[in-house]
Amino acid sequence: MGPETAPAPTLGPDAPSPSPGQRVLLLACGALAREILAIRDQAGLSHMDLMCLPAILHNSPQKIPDAVAEAVARHRDAYDRIFVVYGDCGTGGLLQARCEELGVEMMPGPHCYAFFEGVPRFAEIQEQEFTAFYLTDFLVRQFDAFVTRPLGLDRHPELREMYFGNYEKLVYQAQTDDADLDAKARDCAAFLGLAYERRLTGYGDLERELRAL
Incomplete structure (x- = not known):
């Protein structure tokens, strides 16, 4: 882009x-x-x-x-x-x-996952979610370009355990309520062998900061 x-x-x-x-x-x-x-x-x-x-x-x-x-x-x-x-x-x-x-x-904030979850909230849950892998709307749409191909999982699926063996679940931080993205995020979790959780975060801190004007 x-x-x-x-x-x-x-x-x-x-x-x-x-x-x-x-x-x-x-x-x-x-x-x-x-x-x-x-x-x-x-x-x-x-x-x-x-x-x-x-x-x-x-x-x-x-x-x-x-x-x-x-x-x-x-x-x-x-x-x-x-x-x-x-x-x-x-x-x-x-x-x-x-x-x-x-x-x-x-x-x-440390990254956009924290923006969407809310920076204070994200800091709190990290103690319980250190084995979670996060996706946003953007990353669900661009999963192949930003995860599958850069990590070589399309060519060497055996690497999945090396990269994701210590993760337990995939958390999809949904900015929009989109059934197609939800389905794709579920597929991403299945591809990585992880449990699936969806959270409708909306735009979180990003929206609050921008609308403060």
């Missing part, structure tokens, strides 16, 4: 609301594009633009801070403010440090 531009909202409970006419760029992971645009359309935040970086960067999280920094440098002059809609996403704190260095804000 390449970069795209479309209206989108801002974030952060302590961030000041943009003044009338102020242009805001929301720099986000491509895996969140559909959700951000849905919230944008409902809230009517047409003064904000969305630029998405490729979601596949999650397979190489060490590249995320540089990719974000390059996008900020490229677009800073065209916007009054830039917000980064990533969690830590496996960068080990490097993305937060880079955003502070650049003087831009970012969404709090």
Whole structure:
């Protein structure tokens, strides 16, 4: 998924609301594009633009801070403010440090699973769910591209036990109530040999942060 531009909202409970006419760029992971645009359309935040970086960067999280920094440098002059809609996403704190260095804000939380579940709630359940494998709407749709093929399970199904032998269940965090996605998520769980649980989380903290404006 390449970069795209479309209206989108801002974030952060302590961030000041943009003044009338102020242009805001929301720099986000491509895996969140559909959700951000849905919230944008409902809230009517047409003064904000969305630029998405490729979601596949999650397979190489060490590249995320540089990719974000390059996008900020490229677009800073065209916007009054830039917000980064990533969690830590496996960068080990490097993305937060880079955003502070650049003087831009970012969404709090470790990753989008926590956004959708609610960051405080996700922190609580992690003590009981350390053997859970999570999928979102995006990852259910892109399961083959982001799980099956990158891990080589299409070519070497015997690797499944090595990758997922310590997991017990697949938790599908559903952003939308979609029977087709539910069925596909069940198939994903069966493919991985895991028990299945579906939670209709909606947009969680992501929606609350954006609608706070």
